[in-house]
Amino acid sequence: MNALPWLIITPLFGAFSMPILGLLGRKVREYWAVIISGFTFAIAARIFYGIWRSNEILLYTLGDVTPIGEGVKFPIRIIWEVDLFGALLALTVTFVSFLAIVYSLGYMKEDSGLDKYYTLVLLLELGMLGIVITGDIFNFYVFLEIMSIASYVLVAFRNETWEGIEAGIKYMFVGSLASSFILLGIALLYGQYGTLTMAYLAVKIAENPTLVSRVALAFLIGGLLFKSGAVPVHMWLSDAHPAAPSSISAMLSGLVIKVGGVYAIARIVFGIFNPGLHEYLKALGAPSIAVNTLGWAIIFFGCLTLIVGNAMAVIQTDMKRLFAFSSVGQIGYILLGIGIGVVAYGEKAGEIALTGAVYHIVNHAVIKALLFFVAGAVIHQVGTKNLNELSGLARRMPFTTLSFLIGAAAIIGLPPLNGFASKWLIYESSAMYNPILAVIAVIGTVFSLAAYTRVLFTFLGIESERVKTATEPGKTMLIPMLLLVGVIILMGLLPWQINEKVMLPVAKMLEQLKGEYIMALVKFMGGV
Amino acid sequence: MNSQNNDMGLIVKTMARVTIPLIGIFGAYVIAHGHLTPGGGFQGGATVAGAGVLFLIAFGLSETKNRINKTLYSALEGIGGLVFLAMGMLGFGVAFFYNTLWREGPVFNGEPGSLLSAGYLPIMNLAVGLKVYTGLVSALFAMALFRRWKK
Numbered sequence: 184m185n186a187l188p189w190l191i192i193t194p195l196f197g198a199f200s201m202p203i204l205g206l207l208g209r210k211v212r213e214y215w216a217v218i219i220s221g222f223t224f225a226i227a228a229r230i231f232y233g234i235w236r237s238n239e240i241l242l243y244t245l246g247d248v249t250p251i252g253e254g255v256k257f258p259i260r261i262i263w264e265v266d267l268f269g270a271l272l273a274l275t276v277t278f279v280s281f282l283a284i285v286y287s288l289g290y291m292k293e294d295s296g297l298d299k300y301y302t303l304v305l306l307l308e309l310g311m312l313g314i315v316i317t318g319d320i321f322n323f324y325v326f327l328e329i330m331s332i333a334s335y336v337l338v339a340f341r342n343e344t345w346e347g348i349e350a351g352i353k354y355m356f357v358g359s360l361a362s363s364f365i366l367l368g369i370a371l372l373y374g375q376y377g378t379l380t381m382a383y384l385a386v387k388i389a390e391n392p393t394l395v396s397r398v399a400l401a402f403l404i405g406g407l408l409f410k411s412g413a414v415p416v417h418m419w420l421s422d423a424h425p426a427a428p429s430s431i432s433a434m435l436s437g438l439v440i441k442v443g444g445v446y447a448i449a450r451i452v453f454g455i456f457n458p459g460l461h462e463y464l465k466a467l468g469a470p471s472i473a474v475n476t477l478g479w480a481i482i483f484f485g486c487l488t489l490i491v492g493n494a495m496a497v498i499q500t501d502m503k504r505l506f507a508f509s510s511v512g513q514i515g516y517i518l519l520g521i522g523i524g525v526v527a528y529g530e531k532a533g534e535i536a537l538t539g540a541v542y543h544i545v546n547h548a549v550i551k552a553l554l555f556f557v558a559g560a561v562i563h564q565v566g567t568k569n570l571n572e573l574s575g576l577a578r579r580m581p582f583t584t585l586s587f588l589i590g591a592a593a594i595i596g597l598p599p600l601n602g603f604a605s606k607w608l609i610y611e612s613s614a615m616y617n618p619i620l621a622v623i624a625v626i627g628t629v630f631s632l633a634a635y636t637r638v639l640f641t642f643l644g645i646e647s648e649r650v651k652t653a654t655e656p657g658k659t660m661l662i663p664m665l666l667l668v669g670v671i672i673l674m675g676l677l678p679w680q681i682n683e684k685v686m687l688p689v690a691k692m693l694e695q696l697k698g699e700y701i702m703a704l705v706k707f708m709g710g711v
Numbered sequence: 712m713n714s715q716n717n718d719m720g721l722i723v724k725t726m727a728r729v730t731i732p733l734i735g736i737f738g739a740y741v742i743a744h745g746h747l748t749p750g751g752g753f754q755g756g757a758t759v760a761g762a763g764v765l766f767l768i769a770f771g772l773s774e775t776k777n778r779i780n781k782t783l784y785s786a787l788e789g790i791g792g793l794v795f796l797a798m799g800m801l802g803f804g805v806a807f808f809y810n811t812l813w814r815e816g817p818v819f820n821g822e823p824g825s826l827l828s829a830g831y832l833p834i835m836n837l838a839v840g841l842k843v844y845t846g847l848v849s850a851l852f853a854m855a856l857f858r859r860w861k862k
Contacts, residue, residue, distance in 0.1 A: 203790065245808045
């Protein structure tokens with residue numbers, strides 16, 4: 184039996200049954216959340232393994248065996264279309280969510296209203312999983328809203344603090360505006376082409392690329408850049424991440440901005456407005472969309488993001504705000520990789536850049552989750568996240584310090600750790616394509632290095648008054664951190680094997696040089 | 712007037728006694744005929760929640776406090792969601808959301824246009840109606856209970 188629907192059913196069942204099981208008491212609620220998210224992780228791993236081994240796009244129709252309607256030749260049902268990219272992100276999402284839930288057991292112990300908390304975390308996970316598996320653009324919007332609304336509430340979860348409420352309101356206003364852009368884009372596409380299935384939309388747009396489709400593309404990309412925290416519109420992110428509980432910051436920074444932002448951009452660009460398809464149309468002299476312009480726009484925002492994000496990280500005094508700006512900076516690298524993947528479509532540089540972007544999405548999710556877990560442990564045990572008050576934590580909290588060292592080294596991209604390989608691929612491809620881009624990318628990393636060196640002194644300097652009584656956090660907080668350290672080191676030891684075996688096929692499947700994403704659907708239609 | 716005595720006058724309360732059952736019945740009608748007439752789970756659920764809001768405003772917070780049980784409403788909301796999910800999974804042998812009740816029965820497979828037709832749709836409407844009603848009423852009640860203007 185197909186395992187794909189279980190990826191949605193399991194967290195949905197967990198979220199809906201939480202208010203009922205929550206009546207049985209606190210322990211039951213917590214174990215239930217851990218069991219459900221662990222089970223979801225197992226399902227995602229199975230789906231990923233299945234697609235990775237067969238190297239085929241998985242297409243699942245809701246409501247019937249075929250997406251094609253009776254008596255017509257076009258798809259009428261919602262389809263879920265999962266390629267290796269979607270499956271890889273589903274695996275990452277379920278892994279980090281599982282660890283975040285385990286981490287919350289210790290971290291959120293002192294908070295009230297936890298019955299709602301676990302429901303919301305499961306809904307956040309559900310929304311992200313829906314985004315990565317869906318092949319229907321309106322279904323994508325619905326899951327995007329599930330994810331966004333759950334994250335607005337979770338950012339403002341500690342509603343007795345002023346910053347929680349402030350960040351929550353800002354995030355909600357900005358996020359709703361961005362969502363309405365996306366909805367407007369979808370409405371324009373539907374009005375023009377009369378279909379919502381992504382793969383079929385790609386066919387229809389290639390047949391008749393109108394002005395409306397270009398405007399819709401601009402709205403979609405604009406809205407999604409908001410959601411991913413690209414630079415002119417990153418201000419919500421730097422407020423939302425410090426204000427949220429650290430387990431949520433880890434999910435927001437590691438997953439939400441990638442799944443709701445860069446994943447969706449990549450999916451829409453390569454799935455619907457495929458550069459190869461429009462290149463081909465142009466060669467035939469048929470009307471086409473200038474996807475190269477789009478690619479350069481993404482590169483522009485990527486460069487801006489990685490410079491500004493990393494530079495702003497250097498001057499922060501708040502540990503979590505620093506990590507938040509660093510997330511903005513890393514999103515810049517991913518956007519740069521995707522942008523080069525678009526403009527150099529079908530060339531070696533484009534493929535390497537796309538591989539690097541995909542690789543960096545996974546790496547950054549793992550690393551940034553670890554760093555926010557570390558920040559959470561420091562806040563939980565010491566009670567402050569101000570870098571000026573903290574110093575010399577290494578003796579009192581050795582495991583936390585070790586986790587931070589590994590995480591910081593990995594995010595800068597030191598060779599034995601996983602951040603190196605993905606950044607290397609992005610540098611290499613940008614140097615191959617245009618050396619100026621490589622220079623910009625390296626400047627970003629220099630800023631990032633400066634920012635993390637400052638935090639290093641927090642852990643290694645002379646012991647300050649505040650940290651004299653600090654102790655290590657409990658097991659439920661330490662184990663997720665050490666597990667992530669293990670993953671980072673393991674991925675760092677086998678960088679090129681992972682690249683060869685996983686990331687390269689992922690990038691190839693996303694790039695779909697032969698239009699595989701579209702063909703997976705067209706197969707059902709009996710050829711058009 | 713202290714905060715405990717925040718209900719409305721006699722005329723409003725008497726009218727509310729008359730209209731609340733009517734609104735409730737109309738809402739239930741909209742939910743139950745979701746597959747036949749305009750409306751459905753969300754619209755009907757919001758209508759029934761309107762009756763709840765009328766109760767809250769006409770009879771005041773202290774009266775409502777005695778009658779609304781937070782745990783019950785929260786659990787009912789969960790049950791509404793679970794029933795919807797269960798209906799989606801009925802035809803899971805073929806596909807998620809496969810309408811097996813409509814195609815094979817045993818119930819809800821009557822002549823189109825009759826009440827017992829359309830497969831899982833009426834049940835889903837009931838589930839959504841329950842979820843919307845309990846959700847909206849609990850949300851509004853929680854806002855009404857929120858700490859006072861000052862303090």
